[in-house]
Amino acid sequence: MSRLHVETTVNGEAAEFLCEAQENLLTALRDRLGLTGSKEGCGTGDCGACSVLLDGRLVPSCLVLAAEARDRQVTTIEGVAEGGKLHVLQQKFLEHAALQCGICTPGFIVAAKALLDRNPDPSEEEVRYWLAGNLCRCTGYDKIIRAVLDSAAELRKEIA
Amino acid sequence: MSALLKPRSEPRRNFKYVGQRPIRHDGPDKVTGRANYGADFTLPGMIHGVVVRSPHAHARILSIDTREAEAMPGVKAVITGADIAQNRAQVSMGEGSGDMHDVSENCLAHGKALYHGHVVAAVAAMTLTQAQAAARLIKVQYEKLKPVLDIESAIAPGAPILHDHLRTEGRAAGAPDRPTNIAARAVLERGSLEQGFAAADLVIEREFRTRMVHQGYIEPHACVARYSPDGQVFIWCTTQGPFQVRGACAAVLGMDLGRIKVVASEIGGGFGGKTTIYLEPLAVALSRKASLPVKMVMTREEVLRATGPTPGSRTRIKMGMKKDGRLTAASVTMHCESGAFAGLAHRSTAMCCLSAYRIPNFFIESHSVLTNKPKVAAYRAPGAPMAMFPVESLLDEFAQKLGMDPIDLRLLNAVEEGDAAPYGPKYGPIGYRETLQAAKSHPHWSAPLKPNQGRGVAAGFWFNAGLNSSAVVTLDADGSAAVVTGNPDIGGTRAAQAQMVAEELDIPVERVRPSVGDTDSVGYTDVTGGSRVCFATGMAVIQAAEDVRRQLCARAAKIWNVEAEAVTWSEGAAHPPASLDKKPLSLKELAAQMARTGGPIIGRASLSAPAAGPAFAVNICDLEVDKETGVSRVVRYTAIQDAGKAVHPSYVEGQMQGGAAQGIGWALNEEYRFDAEGKMENASFLDYRMPVASDLPMIDTVIVEVPNPTHPYGVRGVGEVPIVPPLGAVANAMARATGVRFTELPLSPMRVLEGLDAKG
Numbered sequence: 071m072s073r074l075h076v077e078t079t080v081n082g083e084a085a086e087f088l089c090e091a092q093e094n095l096l097t098a099l100r101d102r103l104g105l106t107g108s109k110e111g112c113g114t115g116d117c118g119a120c121s122v123l124l125d126g127r128l129v130p131s132c133l134v135l136a137a138e139a140r141d142r143q144v145t146t147i148e149g150v151a152e153g154g155k156l157h158v159l160q161q162k163f164l165e166h167a168a169l170q171c172g173i174c175t176p177g178f179i180v181a182a183k184a185l186l187d188r189n190p191d192p193s194e195e196e197v198r199y200w201l202a203g204n205l206c207r208c209t210g211y212d213k214i215i216r217a218v219l220d221s222a223a224e225l226r227k228e229i230a
Numbered sequence: 231m232s233a234l235l236k237p238r239s240e241p242r243r244n245f246k247y248v249g250q251r252p253i254r255h256d257g258p259d260k261v262t263g264r265a266n267y268g269a270d271f272t273l274p275g276m277i278h279g280v281v282v283r284s285p286h287a288h289a290r291i292l293s294i295d296t297r298e299a300e301a302m303p304g305v306k307a308v309i310t311g312a313d314i315a316q317n318r319a320q321v322s323m324g325e326g327s328g329d330m331h332d333v334s335e336n337c338l339a340h341g342k343a344l345y346h347g348h349v350v351a352a353v354a355a356m357t358l359t360q361a362q363a364a365a366r367l368i369k370v371q372y373e374k375l376k377p378v379l380d381i382e383s384a385i386a387p388g389a390p391i392l393h394d395h396l397r398t399e400g401r402a403a404g405a406p407d408r409p410t411n412i413a414a415r416a417v418l419e420r421g422s423l424e425q426g427f428a429a430a431d432l433v434i435e436r437e438f439r440t441r442m443v444h445q446g447y448i449e450p451h452a453c454v455a456r457y458s459p460d461g462q463v464f465i466w467c468t469t470q471g472p473f474q475v476r477g478a479c480a481a482v483l484g485m486d487l488g489r490i491k492v493v494a495s496e497i498g499g500g501f502g503g504k505t506t507i508y509l510e511p512l513a514v515a516l517s518r519k520a521s522l523p524v525k526m527v528m529t530r531e532e533v534l535r536a537t538g539p540t541p542g543s544r545t546r547i548k549m550g551m552k553k554d555g556r557l558t559a560a561s562v563t564m565h566c567e568s569g570a571f572a573g574l575a576h577r578s579t580a581m582c583c584l585s586a587y588r589i590p591n592f593f594i595e596s597h598s599v600l601t602n603k604p605k606v607a608a609y610r611a612p613g614a615p616m617a618m619f620p621v622e623s624l625l626d627e628f629a630q631k632l633g634m635d636p637i638d639l640r641l642l643n644a645v646e647e648g649d650a651a652p653y654g655p656k657y658g659p660i661g662y663r664e665t666l667q668a669a670k671s672h673p674h675w676s677a678p679l680k681p682n683q684g685r686g687v688a689a690g691f692w693f694n695a696g697l698n699s700s701a702v703v704t705l706d707a708d709g710s711a712a713v714v715t716g717n718p719d720i721g722g723t724r725a726a727q728a729q730m731v732a733e734e735l736d737i738p739v740e741r742v743r744p745s746v747g748d749t750d751s752v753g754y755t756d757v758t759g760g761s762r763v764c765f766a767t768g769m770a771v772i773q774a775a776e777d778v779r780r781q782l783c784a785r786a787a788k789i790w791n792v793e794a795e796a797v798t799w800s801e802g803a804a805h806p807p808a809s810l811d812k813k814p815l816s817l818k819e820l821a822a823q824m825a826r827t828g829g830p831i832i833g834r835a836s837l838s839a840p841a842a843g844p845a846f847a848v849n850i851c852d853l854e855v856d857k858e859t860g861v862s863r864v865v866r867y868t869a870i871q872d873a874g875k876a877v878h879p880s881y882v883e884g885q886m887q888g889g890a891a892q893g894i895g896w897a898l899n900e901e902y903r904f905d906a907e908g909k910m911e912n913a914s915f916l917d918y919r920m921p922v923a924s925d926l927p928m929i930d931t932v933i934v935e936v937p938n939p940t941h942p943y944g945v946r947g948v949g950e951v952p953i954v955p956p957l958g959a960v961a962n963a964m965a966r967a968t969g970v971r972f973t974e975l976p977l978s979p980m981r982v983l984e985g986l987d988a989k990g
């Protein structure tokens with residue numbers, strides 16, 4: 071079976087891989103590039119555990135073809151911390167105990183980052199609706215929402 | 231945020247680290263994507279396995295032709311029932327089923343497919359795509375049989391029989407000795423129903439139903455297995471119990487347990503559903519045949535069709551009450567749908583349903599009934615939510631009829647220390663009354679409601695488990711420590727264990743490194759389940775740390791040349807006898823000298839924990855109902871629970887909030903739907919609708935602490951009871967908001983509209 075050669079940028083670094091035509095981006099990230107931080111919870115775009123940013127836009131990587139990443143910018147959970155320093159969201163998730171099993175956490179952090187990149191001052195309702203595409207079965211969302219709202223407040227302080 | 235209530239009696243000691251909220255040790259790996267879960271692991275030369283599932287809910291397997299699949303490029307192994315002998319061994323699986331015949335048969339069918347999605351064959355190939363293509367070429371000939379798809383048809387005379395060998399365990403005297411779909415019956419009774427109902431001023435009788443629901447962990451089942459030519463087996467998998475995977479795989483495959491090593495990955499949720507095995511023995515068998523490591527990962531559809539769910543239930547209940555609100559009698563008849571194999575719900579439902587109340591006369595019978603649906607698995611306080619929902623609904627109705635506050639009505643009937651549980655033993659110190667009182671004094675209980683809103687309250691009971699645990703604490707020369715236990719950490723137990731070691735050794739919690747050991751690196755440990763990790767394994771951790779402390783005292787005694795008994799430990803240091811003019815030696819100083827005073831220090835403990843103190847929880851739910859559409863929404867929610875002692879309050883709150891959300895999903899949205907042929911119709915997260923962030927409000931929590939005397943810190947299990955009250959709390963809120971008493975879950979918009987229409 072012939073494979074496609076894809077050159078792309080992942081977390082700011084040039085990356086390339088060979089993939090099958092029907093392969094999704096999540097599989098390429100995990101199995102071709104070894105970036106297993108993005109998780110597969112459903113494979114149908116319903117759980118958000120595989121959330122990544124494609125040219126800054128939040129997408130479920132299980133519904134993007136790997137070949138579509140060609141010449142695009144992909145940001146995964148592995149690229150959220152900068153230079154070994156945790157992103158505010160990551161720090162706040164830890165402080166607020168906003169994770170239990172942790173399988174949904176990478177997706178939530180990537181999705182929340184996409185929100186805060188656009189809207190530095192979301193209401194609780196805006197956070198809840200923005201994150202409605204991410205399933206968490208452990209926390210009841212309470213501490214996740216608090217962590218995101220607190221991150222937004224912290225980021226606003228940093229900017230001010 | 232949580233309010234911590236004062237315990238009834240003073241805590242037995244003051245804590246320095248226990249009760250604090252440190253950052254969990256495994257947290258940084260989990261927020262950066264570094265943590266390795268079931269599907270994140272690879273071995274060199276690894277190939278990929280998939281299974282072939284029955285497209286029929288009930289069918290005899292006439293033949294399986296694997297020749298074409300085996301001839302496909304890349305295919306390395308194909309297995310069918312012929313490759314794994316049937317087995318009748320009994321293996322301890324914690325909360326799950328211990329019958330290896332059923333566990334084995336559920337992993338791979340022999341002769342008969344018992345539900346849509348039942349595994350009939352498996353194939354491993356160089357790539358996943360090749361394995362999937364080969365699986366489609368495995369030709370299975372079936373003789374379709376009539377499926378049994380609900381409780382009524384399963385127990386009807388002349389019903390198609392799932393298992394010809396099955397007789398009802400615990401059947402009534404004189405019941406006929408012939409094949410049946412009623413796998414088991416449990417009975418509990420006290421006093422005289424006749425006298426009890428005769429003494430009642432009010433009697434309510436109703437029938438309730440709940441549907442199968444799934445645990446809904448976000449991580450699908452996954453494993454990597456390697457069978458080496460010398461017979462050594464290595465299994466990496468996502469599980470709540472690596473020791474149980476080892477035992478079950480050994481039994482299913484007829485292998486020597488001592489040759490199997492199981493490493494538990496980080497686990498992406500379990501809720502009881504990962505206390506059993508599905509893929510693991512298949513991966514081992516494929517690896518044995520292929521002589522290569524094999525990876526198997528389920529899709530979400532497979533998870534929903536063929537793992538989990540919790541039983542559906544039908545309950546006929548009748549309760550009697552005096553005008554003053556005191557219960558006089560209760561009669562409960564339950565049938566729990568356990569899917570294609572016997573489950574344990576008959577036992578736990580019978581034991582749980584009336585456990586929160588003093589009732590002088592009762593008769594309880596509960597049955598496990600087989601249907602051609604997936605084999606049920608444990609789900610968070612297994613059996614308790616559907617057993618207590620009818621009781622909590624009736625109590626609400628009594629309160630309405632008597633014009634009483636429903637919390638006062640519960641306080642009047644609540645069990646307390648010294649009362650006998652319906653299943654026999656007397657309760658020790660329990661916190662049910664304190665939990666009810668905390669609910670009553672919470673501002674939520676007296677807050678005004680808006681139009682179309684209703685407020686419901688309900689309680690929950692759960693036994694909590696003890697079982698077997700081991701722990702090892704090792705000290706390092708720099709005065710830091712490591713703690714290893716055998717329990718996969720689902721909700722922050724490593725952090726709690728580090729806090730316990732910090733408490734015992736008086737070192738900062740950041741200086742303790744907690745980890746989960748594999749089956750070769752720590753003593754036997756029962757599953758992460760039964761709300762037992764912080765309680766029972768925690769006790770082992772405390773004892774192992776005490777062992778370290780004892781050894782440190784002995785080292786100090788050696789340095790001072792005194793008897794070990796003369797040395798005392800306090801403030802993180804060994805103190806000499808008063809007669810000796812020496813400065814105390816700190817843990818750090820003693821650790822630095824370990825190599826010269828006798829070698830490395832390892833503390834260890836293993837135990838079979840005593841019966842854990844039962845947990846009680848009370849939830850208050852405000853529901854807003856749109857009477858045009860039947861859509862309802864939880865607008866305010868408060869969870870109150872007795873934790874005994876909260877070691878890491880954030881993660882206790884997390885259990886309470888997560889359990890509440892699962893219970894709300896069970897009450898409002900979630901259900902397994904099957905077509906007339908027994909195929910699950912909603913096997914995706916799109917159609918099996920679990921609560922998302924926009925469905926819920928903040929979930930307020932109140933931790934009550936009535937110390938559990940069987941634990942040195944007073945801890946009692948917290949993980950399971952949170953899912954018990956929500957079914958009743960939501961349904962009672964619905965009844966108050968609409969004036970209609972709904973007796974069937976979920977309270978979907980359609981059902982609510984039908985109820986409102988019927989009311990007129």
